[in-house]
Amino acid sequence: MSDLTRLTAAETASAIASREVSAVEVAQAHLDRIAKVDGQVHAFLHVDAEGALAQARRVDDGELSGPLAGVPLALKDVLCQQDIPTTVGSKILEGWRPPYDATVTARLKAAGVVILGKTNMDEFAMGSSTEHSAYGPTHNPWDLTRIPGGSGGGSSAALASYQAPLAIGTDTGGSIRQPASVTGTVGVKPTYGGVSRYGLVAFSSSLDQAGPCARTVLDAALLHEVIAGYDPRDSTSINQPVPPVVAAARSGEVKGLRIGVVKELTGDGYEEGVQQRFDEAVAILQSLGAIVTEVSCPHFSYALTAYYLIAPSEASSNLARFDAVRYGLRVGDDGERSLEEVTALTRGQGFGAEVKRRIILGTYALSSGYYDAYYGQAQKVRTLITRDFQKAWESVDVLVAPTCPTVAFPLGAKLEDPLAMYKQDICSIPSNLYGGPAASFPAGLSEGLPVGLQVMAPTLREDLLYQVGAALERALPAAVPPLAWEN
Amino acid sequence: MTAIPYAEALAEFEPVIGLETHVELGTASKMFCGCATEFGAEPNTQTCPVCLGLPGALPVVNETAIESTIRIGLALHCDIATWCRFARKNYFYPDMPKNFQTSQYDEPLCTDGYLDVQVKGETVRIPIERVHLEEDTGKSLHVGGATGRIHGASHSLVDYNRAGIPLVEIVTKPVTGTGAMPAEVAKAYVTELRDVLRGLGVSDVKMEQGSMRCDVNVSLNKPGQEWGTRSETKNVNSLRSVERAVRSEVERQAYVLREGGRIVQETRHFHEDTGMSTSGRSKEEATDYRNFPEPDLVPIAPDVAWVASLRAALPEAPSVRRRKLVEELGLSENDSEAMVNAGVLDVVLATVAAGASAAEARNWWLGHLAQSANAAGVDAPDLPITPAQVAEVAALVASGSLNAGLARQVVDGVLAGEGSPAEVVAARGLAIVKDEGALSAAVEAAIAADPGAAQKVRDGKVAAVGALVGSVMKATRGQADAGMARALLLEKLGVSE
Numbered sequence: 001m002s003d004l005t006r007l008t009a010a011e012t013a014s015a016i017a018s019r020e021v022s023a024v025e026v027a028q029a030h031l032d033r034i035a036k037v038d039g040q041v042h043a044f045l046h047v048d049a050e051g052a053l054a055q056a057r058r059v060d061d062g063e064l065s066g067p068l069a070g071v072p073l074a075l076k077d078v079l080c081q082q083d084i085p086t087t088v089g090s091k092i093l094e095g096w097r098p099p100y101d102a103t104v105t106a107r108l109k110a111a112g113v114v115i116l117g118k119t120n121m122d123e124f125a126m127g128s129s130t131e132h133s134a135y136g137p138t139h140n141p142w143d144l145t146r147i148p149g150g151s152g153g154g155s156s157a158a159l160a161s162y163q164a165p166l167a168i169g170t171d172t173g174g175s176i177r178q179p180a181s182v183t184g185t186v187g188v189k190p191t192y193g194g195v196s197r198y199g200l201v202a203f204s205s206s207l208d209q210a211g212p213c214a215r216t217v218l219d220a221a222l223l224h225e226v227i228a229g230y231d232p233r234d235s236t237s238i239n240q241p242v243p244p245v246v247a248a249a250r251s252g253e254v255k256g257l258r259i260g261v262v263k264e265l266t267g268d269g270y271e272e273g274v275q276q277r278f279d280e281a282v283a284i285l286q287s288l289g290a291i292v293t294e295v296s297c298p299h300f301s302y303a304l305t306a307y308y309l310i311a312p313s314e315a316s317s318n319l320a321r322f323d324a325v326r327y328g329l330r331v332g333d334d335g336e337r338s339l340e341e342v343t344a345l346t347r348g349q350g351f352g353a354e355v356k357r358r359i360i361l362g363t364y365a366l367s368s369g370y371y372d373a374y375y376g377q378a379q380k381v382r383t384l385i386t387r388d389f390q391k392a393w394e395s396v397d398v399l400v401a402p403t404c405p406t407v408a409f410p411l412g413a414k415l416e417d418p419l420a421m422y423k424q425d426i427c428s429i430p431s432n433l434y435g436g437p438a439a440s441f442p443a444g445l446s447e448g449l450p451v452g453l454q455v456m457a458p459t460l461r462e463d464l465l466y467q468v469g470a471a472l473e474r475a476l477p478a479a480v481p482p483l484a485w486e487n
Numbered sequence: 488m489t490a491i492p493y494a495e496a497l498a499e500f501e502p503v504i505g506l507e508t509h510v511e512l513g514t515a516s517k518m519f520c521g522c523a524t525e526f527g528a529e530p531n532t533q534t535c536p537v538c539l540g541l542p543g544a545l546p547v548v549n550e551t552a553i554e555s556t557i558r559i560g561l562a563l564h565c566d567i568a569t570w571c572r573f574a575r576k577n578y579f580y581p582d583m584p585k586n587f588q589t590s591q592y593d594e595p596l597c598t599d600g601y602l603d604v605q606v607k608g609e610t611v612r613i614p615i616e617r618v619h620l621e622e623d624t625g626k627s628l629h630v631g632g633a634t635g636r637i638h639g640a641s642h643s644l645v646d647y648n649r650a651g652i653p654l655v656e657i658v659t660k661p662v663t664g665t666g667a668m669p670a671e672v673a674k675a676y677v678t679e680l681r682d683v684l685r686g687l688g689v690s691d692v693k694m695e696q697g698s699m700r701c702d703v704n705v706s707l708n709k710p711g712q713e714w715g716t717r718s719e720t721k722n723v724n725s726l727r728s729v730e731r732a733v734r735s736e737v738e739r740q741a742y743v744l745r746e747g748g749r750i751v752q753e754t755r756h757f758h759e760d761t762g763m764s765t766s767g768r769s770k771e772e773a774t775d776y777r778n779f780p781e782p783d784l785v786p787i788a789p790d791v792a793w794v795a796s797l798r799a800a801l802p803e804a805p806s807v808r809r810r811k812l813v814e815e816l817g818l819s820e821n822d823s824e825a826m827v828n829a830g831v832l833d834v835v836l837a838t839v840a841a842g843a844s845a846a847e848a849r850n851w852w853l854g855h856l857a858q859s860a861n862a863a864g865v866d867a868p869d870l871p872i873t874p875a876q877v878a879e880v881a882a883l884v885a886s887g888s889l890n891a892g893l894a895r896q897v898v899d900g901v902l903a904g905e906g907s908p909a910e911v912v913a914a915r916g917l918a919i920v921k922d923e924g925a926l927s928a929a930v931e932a933a934i935a936a937d938p939g940a941a942q943k944v945r946d947g948k949v950a951a952v953g954a955l956v957g958s959v960m961k962a963t964r965g966q967a968d969a970g971m972a973r974a975l976l977l978e979k980l981g982v983s984e
Contacts, residue, residue: 080543093542100536102543199543206782234545235784314782317575320586321540325645339581339643366577366777375779 004029005162009071009219012165016059016070023056023070027114030072034116034163040485042138043148043158045077046085047117059112067222067246069112074164076155077118078125079210080199081105088201089123089133089151092350093328102199103231104168104210111226116164119154123352124319125175125203127151128424131415132354139411140183142449142481146408149179149424155213156183160481166223167213172204173307174404174428176211177440181403181452184442184479186220186469187213189428191459192435193238196231202318204311205236207432217441217469221249224462240460248463252470255289259468260396263296265427270405273446278402281443281453284475285400285468295396297388302381303429304422309365309378310433315355316362322350357418382433389434389458398464401427403440403452427454437462441469445479489742493734494667496707496741502669503714504733505704506613508657508680511623511697512555513690517651518622519546519589526696530646538651540584545783548573552620552653553596554797555689557789559655560597560618561798562683568596570788573620573781578774582625582645590621592778596787602683603806604675605824606668613676614660625650655689661704661714669705670733677701677729678828682805685833694725695865701729703757705736707744715740716750720764723757726830731762739764805832812836816845825853831867837874843881851877855895859902872901879908892965893917919968923975926959926967930975933958944980952976 004026007015015021031049038044052072059070075081078088080098082105087093101109108115122132130138130153140148141161148157155167156179169176171189180187188211195210202208212223228242261282266275286292324330324346325339332345351359365374392399404424414421431438436459440452453472457464491499517524520537536544560567574592597618604611626649631641657680665672681692681699692699701724706717718740723732740750754767809823809832816839818826826832831852838848852867856877860867880897883889889897889912900911912918920926933955934941943951952973959972977983 086542088542096542098536098541098543100541100544197543198545201542202783204782233547235547236782313779317577317587317777317779320577320579321542321584323579323581323586325581326539326584327541343579363777366779368775368777371777371779 005033005165007165008216009068009165009214009222010216012071013068013222017065023059023114024053026070027052027056027072027116030116030164037161037486038163040139040144041141041157041161041163042136043074043119043154043161043163044117045087045089045120045135045154048084048115051084052114052116055109055112055114059114064110064112066111066226068166068226070114071166072114072116072164073108073223074117074119074155074158074167075105075108075115076152076168076170077121078170078201078203079104079168080201081115081118084118086118086201087135088125089121089130089135090350090352090355091134091329092322092346096328098199100199103196103233104227105199107227108168113166113226119152119158119167121154122151123355124201124315125151125170125172125208126315126354126358128174128178128421129411129414130154131411132352134352137411140408141483142183142408144485146410146449147182149182149404149408151175152179152187152213156180156185156187159183159185159213159215161483165215166219168210168223168227169213170200170208170210171428171432172207172209172311173432174425176213177428177438177452177454178404178424180213180440181454182408182450184445184450184481185213185215186217186439186441187211188220188224188439188462188465189431189437190224190228190462191238191437192432193234193236194242194437194460194462195228196234196237198231198233202314204314205318206314207307207311209432217466217473218246218249220439220469221245221466238460243460243463245462245466248466249470251467252474254285254468254471257290257398257464257467258396259285259290259292260295260392260399261292262300262399262401263294264298264300265401269423269426270402271407271446274402274405274407274451277444277446277451278453281472281476282400285471288471288475293396295392295399297385297392297399297430299381299384299388300430303385303433304426306378306381306385306433307425307429308361308422309374310382312358312362313365313375314362316359316366319351319355319359322347354418385430386434389430389436389456393458397457398468399456400468401454401456403427403454407446407449407451431456435459437465439465439469441472442476442479443472444476450479490735490738491741491745493670493738496737497667497669499709500707500737500741500744501663501710502665502737503706503708503717504662504665504669504673505717506659506662506673506676507702507704508677509700510655510657510684510690510692511699512552512653512655513688514549514551514555514653516549518549518552518620518653519651522651524652526698528648530644530648533648534650538584539647546589548784548787549653553787553789555653555687556596556618556620556655557794558687558797558801559657559684559689560600561794561801562687562804563597563600563602563615563618563657565597565600565615565618567789567794568594568598568787569791570786571596572786573784574778575781577777580624581643582627582647582650584625584647584650588621588624589781589784591619595619596789602676602679604672604679605820605827606671606675608820608824611665611672611675613662613672616658616660618655618657621654621656623649623652623654669737670730673703673733674726674730675828678726678830679805681726682827682830682832686802686805697724700724703729703732703736705733705740706750707737707740715744716752718750718753718755720755720757721767724759728757728759728762732757732764735763808832808836812845818845818849822849822853829853829857829867831857834868834874834877838877838881841875841878843878847881847884848877851881851898855898859899870902871904872898876901876908883908883912887968888912888918890919890965890969893919896965916966918966920963920966921968921971923971926963926972926975929959929962929967930972930979932962933976934979941980944977944982947982949977949982952980
């Protein structure tokens with residue numbers, strides 16, 4: 001086979017299963033690819049060549065099998081992998097090797113998936129560009145001077161630069177979908193509770209959700225089936241069957257499907273090219289037999305504000321455990337300084353500016369006398385947004401909107417303007433607050449850069465996302481990154 | 488003098504008390520993970536990613552702990568929530584792995600109950616505000632200093648074995664109207680509560696091991712005036728200390744108030760050795776805990792039918808069993824109250840069930856065994872003697888094989904680990920000597936040794952025979968049948984009664 005890194009996950013698995021190629025060859029091809037291009041892309045924080053090849057050998061030896069056995073994957077560095085450094089993009093966890101596997105990690109291993117390494121991300125998943133990684137930004141393979149999205153920019157860039165056919169992301173407020181949108185890849189945020197959070201280093205517990213990332217809709221669905229499903233270790237995990245996502249991805253049927261275009265997610269701040277590609281994508285779906293209407297979700301306008309109270313509040317509590325006592329970074333422990341001083345020095349140097357900003361925001365929002373006005377009020381808005389969704393489901397099957405108002409912007413462009421950065425997620429956050437599934441699918445290019453179509457569905461109706469995504473994928477010519485920077 | 492005597496203080500001021508009791512549940516595993524809860528294991532051997540709060544780890548609620556908490560609530564006549572949540576209480580402390588405690592804040596499992604207690608023959612109703620569930624913290628050990636306290640220590644070690652053990656907090660409403668006996672009421676409440684919990688089998692309620700701990704709130708006010716500012720005394724870890732803590736705080740506050748001072752709302756630390764408390768952190772610099780609903784756990788919604796079945800299966804309350812004791816066994820109210828306060832109700836009943844009379848069981852557990860327990864610094868039920876063994880000794884006394892003094896020696900032998908009562912009797916050769924021949928020698932010797940007393944008896948002062956009986960008992964190491972010895976002495980001295 002000519003170039004193993006250009007195959008889809010489904011093709012790769014099939015070639016390995018039929019012994020056309022060995023899993024070790026596939027893993028080696030991807031490790032070589034990483035060695036060749038990741039110096040420029042910086043998608044990986046840690047590459048585990050030894051572990052990847054060992055796992056590939058187990059597949060070749062017939063110890064592990066399944067629909068994705070032997071397929072390489074890039075794991076976002078927010079998920080614990082036993083004995084493998086897990087930094088969450090932060091200095092505060094530098095050198096920490098978890099003594100246990102996240103449930104997602106364990107399921108991938110059991111399915112014979114070959115984990116190549118851990119991918120770069122905004123520190124603690126707080127950001128939309130990976131520029132807040134303590135280990136330097138990731139570059140968008142479509143244009144290395146631009147952001148790959150965030151927080152899961154390492155995962156999306158690994159896919160778009162053919163360093164891995166599959167990746168895992170996590171989405172608290174768009175961190176799977178926005179990177180997918182700006183790299184022309186597929187990213188799915190499952191229903192909250194659909195994929196176990198056990199071993200996912202928490203940012204905002206009521207919003208965090210791990211999900212599949214891939215270059216094709218079917219690949220994402222295959223990965224979805226591997227990682228999803230009830231886990232008794234996660235109390236918020238849903239004890240229900242996983243929706244038939246692979247069947248939906250294979251069908252791609254949208255005839256008669258009622259699609260609602262969200263009235264509020266358009267207008268000022270939405271780039272013209274993004275809006276055009278979005279409108280065209282909706283027109284294509286209509287031409288395939290979908291019934292398109294406009295739906296108003298009046299409270300979506302408040303989603304960003306509510307999100308920036310709820311997520312930082314939970315983060316301020318979740319990140320309290322990084323105190324230099326038990327693991328990770330410890331600064332200034334000279335035998336003279338008190339515990340408080342060492343903790344303060346460690347947190348001062350270990351957390352980046354954006355993380356500190358959100359800890360302070362959240363601490364303030366939860367504090368006595370402000371709780372009702374901020375955290376309490378945000379929870380009410382969350383309820384109203386949920387009602388908007390529920391009302392929408394009375395008239396449509398899915399909602400659609402652009403995934404992100406812009407294409408990939410240049411590195412550094414929004415670094416000094418947190419609010420402009422936050423607005424990257426204005427379209428993706430409503431689904432996080434509601435808890436239902438949502439996905440971003442490639443919808444063509446604007447000025448040579450990818451645009452994403454976002455599809456949102458009722459809880460546990462991931463199958464509808466894959467149906468729409470597959471339909472669009474078949475109707476639109478695949479946009480392939482030129483990778484002109486490769487020598 | 489910086490205190491006013493208790494009775495005097497209470498003649499001048501009205502007390503309001505409140506008690507917060509923490510109880511470690513006796514579940515086999517921790518509150519949010521599967522780790523064991525055994526006391527005294529090697530440090531940090533009963534831990535996992537969850538109770539160490541490792542990044543990414545998530546809690547899962549221990550259903551047995553929920554059940555135990557509901558049963559406690561039911562036993563305290565509380566309303567059981569049909570829907571409630573855990574909350575995060577955020578503060579930094581090195582022995583708390585996540586730097587927040589998963590607890591319950593404004594949505595406790597059980598609310599609004601009461602517990603009736605007997606004090607000096609009077610029934611006092613203690614209103615219960617709430618019963619909620621939370622997780623315990625780890626334990627810090629400060630090394631290198633003289634005191635074991637953090638000040639002066641060179642470093643600290645943390646043991647997380649206790650971290651995550653389910654902890655129930657039982658909070659009273661402010662208790663008013665305790666008049667001249669707030670300390671006695673406080674002690675009676677904690678004692679009764681301990682018996683209720685023991686009866687439920689939800690905890691081993693060992694205050695000395697920390698599985699039951701008390702915080703005591705006290706305020707004083709002039710009659711007819713608003714309640715005073717309260718202090719909260721922590722670290723009150725024995726029944727006796729509960730009483731002492733209230734007593735000393737009443738005396739201290741009365742002095743401050745009489746001198747025209749102001750009571751500071753503060754946390755005070757109780758010292759077992761002195762019986763006094765010292766000022767801790769003042770509430771004015773108190774932490775803002777930023778409580779919010781725990782997003783990692785789903786709400787708890789106890790099924791109404793399940794709660795009803797738990798209610799139906801509750802054991803008899805100690806007060807009910809106590810009444811039975813009084814009614815069926817003919818013990819006095821005073822005795823039963825004394826048994827409750829000494830925590831011996833269960834063992835008294837068990838001793839009766841093993842065949843002893845109520846009076847004998849009472850005498851043993853409130854008498855010699857209570858003294859032995861006091862001397863050993865343990866609770867009487869924890870002494871190394873079983874109710875069946877006490878009944879066995881009582882039977883030996885009833886059959887005339889042992890007298891009271893010998894019986895005490897047998898019991899002491901059992902307590903000393905010498906074996907069962909029968910074994911101690913055999914090994915020590917403790918049995919009443921009824922053999923006339925064997926006694927005669929001792930009787931002759933006693934008369935010979937004390938001719939003066941013998942003469943008095945001969946002269947008609949029969950009471951003087953007591954001294955001679957004493958000599959016989961002494962010579963036989965208490966094994967003589969005292970009645971027989973007396974009769975023999977009188978016979979030898981030619982006196983008849």
